[in-house]
Amino acid sequence: MNARAERVGDPGPDSGSGAAGGGISVRNLAVRYGEHLALDGVTVEVPAGRxxxxxxxxxxxxxxxxxAIMGMVRPDAGSVRIAGDGQAAARRGGLVGYVPQSEDVDWAFPVSVRDVVMMGRYGHQGRTRRPRAADHAAVDAALARVELSELADRQIGQLSGGQKKRAFVARGIAQEARILLLDEPFAGVDKRSEATIVRLLRELADDGRTVLVSTHDLHALPQLADEAVLLLRRVLFHGTVAEALRPERLALAFGLDVLGGASS
Ligand SMILES: Nc1ncnc2c1ncn2[C@@H]1O[C@H](COP(=O)(O)OP(=O)(O)OP(=O)(O)O)[C@@H](O)[C@H]1O
Ligand SMILES: [Mg+2]
Known part of the structure; x- marks a missing residue:
């Protein structure tokens, strides 16, 4: 087992590990943009139920x-398994819900909030893509859970930043995805909405889903997450939140000399 990240702390007795347990298994992943190596030898098991x-x-x-997990960038090396499947099969099966970082979304796209959430139901609709009563019910329920029912008919670009985030979270919920990937869902979101999303993610994990969420809100991490991965082109650490938040680990991850020059 070369190049394994440090792993500290017991993540829990019932954590189904990696793809075999319904989660995500990333092995030795490398992604390059031209000359720039963005990921280098990333190996991580993201368990279900957490x-x-x-x-x-x-x-x-x-x-x-x-x-890379979504198959939207082509890796230079390595592999991704999702609930025991390859990425293409997992995506076709509607297994993975993805809330992209706001910067990656074209907000001028002429669709309503309800349309965005309904996109989560495509995998349930067969070839006709005609929504049925169950799809409308799932969309209404998801909108209610993120408290956006009243804004359902607005064009997505006409929502505030935090409301847009909640619309994408609703899409993932309506999709009934087993795996949820959320890229900074709290950026620009107020504390109340953040608490709503945190509670939702908790419920989804308790229901056995796999939830991987990036965030810069380290204060909220203990409420949000059961475990944490520190990433800096490679996995520096994967273990309990308390261990991840130790100053010397954060110093490494953020390139900060918080130890006042005591680093070796
Ligand atoms: N399409 C692209 N073309 C070239 N370089 C890219 C591209 N996308 C990302 N990069 C570079 O790859 C590296 C990783 O970018 P990435 O967006 O994954 O970082 P991040 O951790 O999500 O950052 P942030 O916290 O700012 O969202 C950065 O150096 C970035 O400049
Ligand atoms: Mg990012």
Whole structure:
């Protein structure tokens, strides 16, 4: 087992590990954009039934890891397994819900909030893609859970930043995805909405889903996540939130000399 990240702390007795347990298994993943190596030898098992926080500085490769899991960037090396399947099969089966970072979305796209959430139901609709009563019910329920029912008919670009995030979270809920990837769902979101999303993610994990969420809100991490991954082009650490938040670990991940020059 070469190049394994440090793993500290017992993540829990019933954590189904990696793809075999319904989660995500990433092995030796490398992604390059031209000359720039964004991910290098990333190996991580994201278990089902837990919320896993993905932490790292700007440019550390968080969004790239999400895109690689989604099959949206082609890796130079390595593999991704999702609930025991390859990515293509998992995506076809509607297994993975993805809430992209706001910067990656074209907000001018002429669709309503309800349409965005209904996109989560495509995998349930067969070839006709004609929504049935069950699809409408799932969309209404998901909108209610993120408290967006009243804004359902607005064009998506006409929502505030936090409301847009909640619309995408609703899409993942309506999809009934087994695996949820959320790229900074709290950026620009107020505390009340953040608490709503945290509670939802908790419920989804308790229901056996796999939840991987990137965030810069380290204060909220203990409430949000059961375990944490520190990323800096590679996995620096994967273990309990308390261990991840130790100053010397954060110093490594964020390139900060918080130890006042005591680092070796
Ligand atoms: N399409 C692209 N073309 C070239 N370089 C890219 C591209 N996307 C990302 N990068 C580079 O790859 C590295 C990782 O970017 P990524 O978006 O994955 O970081 P991140 O951890 O999500 O950062 P942030 O916290 O700012 O969202 C950065 O150095 C970035 O400049
Ligand atoms: Mg990002």
């Amino acid at each position: 919320v896993t926080g993905l932490i790292g500085m700007n440019g550390s490769g968080k969004s790239t890891l999400f895109k």
